[in-house]
Amino acid sequence: MDAHAAVLTPPPTPTPTAAGPVLGTLQQLVDCVEWITDHAWLLLLVLVTAAVAGEHVVRRLATRASQERMALDLAPARHFDPSAEEILRRGIELTRASTSMPWWVPRRAKAVRIRLRADGASPLLYRVEGPAGAERLLSTTPFGPHVKVTKAAPLADKQRKHEVRAEFILRGNPVATLRDVPLDPDPLQPLVDAVADLRAHLRDLAELCIDLQRAPKMVLKARRWQLLDAARRSERGEATRLTRWMHRDHQRLEDSWLFQFSQILTPDGRRSREGGRMVMTPPPVRVDTAKAFGKLAEDSHLVRVQILVRCASDTTGRAEAHLARIQAAMDVFGGSARFAIRGWQIGPWRLGADRFPHRKRFDRRWSTGQCQPPSANWVQLTELLGLLKPPTVHCRIPLLPADLPSFAFNDPSLLLQGWYQSPDGRRRLVATHAAETLFEVAVGKAGGGKTERALAQAIALAHAGSGLLFVDPHRDSWKRGAPYLAHDHIMSRIARIDLKATGPDSLISSWNLIGMHHGRARHEVVEDTVDAFASAFAWDDTNAPRAIAIFTQALTILTAINELACRAQRPHDQATIFHVRALLTDTDFRTRALGALHDHLDEESRAWWQTVFPTLPTDSFNILLNPLTRLAANPVTRAFLGQGHGVYNIRAAMDAQMIVWVCTDGNGPTDKLLIALLARDLLRAGRSRTDLPEHQRVAFRVYLDELITLTGTAAESIAAMFEDLRKFRVHIHGMTQILARLPLSVRQSLLQNASTLSTTTGSRAAVSAITEEWGDRPSPAHVANLDRYDHYAQFTVDGRRIGPVLLHGPLLDVVFEDLRESGNVPALEAAADRTAGALPLSELTDRAAAQQQRVQTFLLEHAPAAPVPLTKSNKEYR
Secondary structure (H helix, E strand, O other), X not given: OHXXXXXXXOOOOOOXXXXXXXXXXXXXXXHHHHHHHHOHHHHHHHHHHHHHHHHHHHHHHHHHHHOOEEEEEEEEOXXXXXXXXXXXXXXXXXXXXXXXXXXXOOHHHOOEEEEEEXXXXXXXXXXXXXXXXXXXXXXXXXXXXXXXXXEOOOOOOOOOOEEEEEEEEEEEOOOOOOOOOOOOOOOOHHHHHHOOOOOHHHOOEEEEEEEEEEOOHHHHHHHHHHHHHHHHHHHHHHHHHHHHHHHHHHHHHHOOHHHHHHHHHOOHHHHHHHOOOOOOOOOOOOOOHHHHHHHHOOOOOEEEEEEEEEEEEOOOOHHHHHHHHHHHHHHHHOOOEEEEEOOEEEOOEEEOOOOOOHHHHHHHHHHHOOOOOOOOOEEEHHHHHHHOOOOOOOOOOOOOOOOOOEOOOXXXXXXXXXXXXXXXXXXXXXXXXXXXXXXXXXXXXXXXXXXXXXXXXXXXXXXXXXXXXXXXXXXXXXXXXXXXXOOHHHHOOEEEEEOOOOOOOOEEXXXXXXXXXXXXXXXXXXXXXXXXXXXXXXXXXXOOHHHHHHHHHHHHHHHHHHHHHHHOOOHHHOOOOOHHHXXXXXXXXXXXXHHHOOOOOOHHHHHHHHHHHHHOOHHHHHHHHHHHHHHHHOHHHHHHHOOOOOOOOHHHHHHOOOEEEEEOOOOOHHHHHHHHHHHHHHHHHHHHHHHOOHHHOOOEEEEEOOHHHHOOOOHHHHHHHHHHHHHHOEEEXXXXXXXXXXXXXXXXHHHHHOOEEEEOOOOHHHHHHHHHHHOOOOOHHHHHOXXXXXXXXXXXXXOEEEEXXXXXXXXXXXXXXXXXXXXXXXXXXXXXXXXXXXXXXXXXHHHHHHHHHHHHHHHHHOOOOOOOOOOHHHHHHO
């Protein structure tokens, strides 16, 4: 029974102790660790799956957000010169615009891109790309009207044969600032120079994308913690090294012979008391957070930047060369920190954005605009001021064919300007569009190349089939240009009006100021001739009313005679401007003229001659007789203006696209008066084209050499040419040595309406009038030191100003070397004189002397049958 009871009795319950729960917990932790260890692959798989799924979702959201982006092109004005504050405000706007997206958009898609692009066909493109919701913010810039903002079209590029990619990362001290690059010269200048040699026909392309992203706060805190931890570790390491060196120095001291010798001399008791010297550990140095954080200490204006570069070409090696130049251009920002290409260089190979596995990630960021910069790419906006604005006035933009087209022979739509040398050393002949080059002004000292450039333009136009008038007071231009015009296909279009007679056999053309054989209305001829004299002598209704009235009535009679002669098919019997003297002073001639024209004059004109004329004192005619006497006293002007049937007709030359060369003689009073008459007639001829529809007005160019000489008595006429003749497609090119010596009205009209403004070398005072128009860029000192034939010029191309650009003048011997035909010059001169109806001076002089008798004979033949009754006053005058 006892044994059976003992078996059925349960064992005693153990007494709980304090160590039980602890051991249980430890056992559970051990079991958990063992399970994790045994199933690590499963946990890793879950984590990887979650990471991949999360990245896929983030990428999908970022791609969706990147599809809703817009782009704006920024085109700066040539005078664009922003301040550092304006650029900083623009940078703040850009970073603010990067966050103008919905809350669900991943951070990598919250960025703004600045794209700099060059392809050899157009100048450097400055484009801003960002979220569509930030269009208003991005299009409103602090640069004001100095930068034109337009909505950009998508870029469509075809694949090139060779492409290279690169991503820039900050190297060096991660918290140091980049170099403080001044705004003058423009920080973009190295980049512009790096892509200056791109060639469109080789399909070169270079693009630089700068992505800006606001600094994420959590990432910034983590970065600061890393920097602080690194600074502390650096300080501890420095303290450890210092302590180690102190121990070494102490040991070296005890091992030195000087220390041992001093120990020998020291008593034993004192030596024991001193014992070994204790080395003190240097006190710990507190980490300077401002120094440790550097530019990351301040949150304001701090951004992360991603810089991507892509260069392409169809020619081997050019893409790599352009990338190397861009890399060198980015060195301008280098200081304690610098931009360098991300990757490793192993011999001739670079492991970077062009290689697996970085290339796919690079292409995705490039095409979508997503910003995933390296962890070191933290910058302040003030470090990137040079990249946050388009090129300024301090940037020399190379001229591409799209800006200033290349000259092509036999193309009348292009006007030759000179040789342009690009930054890569290539030279090309450049031109402007003839339709936009309305008026040109060239200034510079004698021999600087003004006339040579004008001659090159005239010769090119002549061979292209255009018409022109070249007025040269010295005849040198004809001698210089004749060998290049001596070609059979243009000889028939050339007429030379040479007024520099050297003897009685000199060939002179003819011009009847009041001739009616050109079919013009009589009142127009009268008004134009009176205006020509009034302009030459500054007559008006205030200071010379009587002279204008007398001259008008006299020309009314003479033009009526000429009209009658033309109707009778006798144009050689017309009166000339010299018959004004006979009409005023020769009673018989006046009586015959009035009698023959009795039925051809209106009642008012007849009444004036019958009632007013007899009351005029004789000396009232002197104001008219004096200039006419001077003209008649000169054999050349007497022969030129004294022919009844004059050949010179500039209006007909305009419409027939002829090439007319007028060589005047000197700058005396008679010559100035003749120039004034020619200038006024040119203005009249241009204005008369109003009778043609606009599309039928062929372009005609007028080259006026030595404007100082030509404007002596024709200032108002030449000023009016620059103001009025544009609409009639008559374009004026003026050349002068000193702009300040021109009359004020001419100078103001020139500068106001000039499509092309150029200057060769000269004194500082002389060229400053032009450089002031350009804001002294270049300075007068720079222009004064130009070489011969070099000149600065500003053009109008596609409605915008180009330049001033440094050009080398086109020399005829170089540009038209193949056109020179010196042996044909005599034939050219003979043809030109024949077209101008030129005859020997002696023959024309005799004709002019006999012209009055011819007119009187004509009047006798056409006198009425009954004599004209004279009034009492007329009888008394006789």
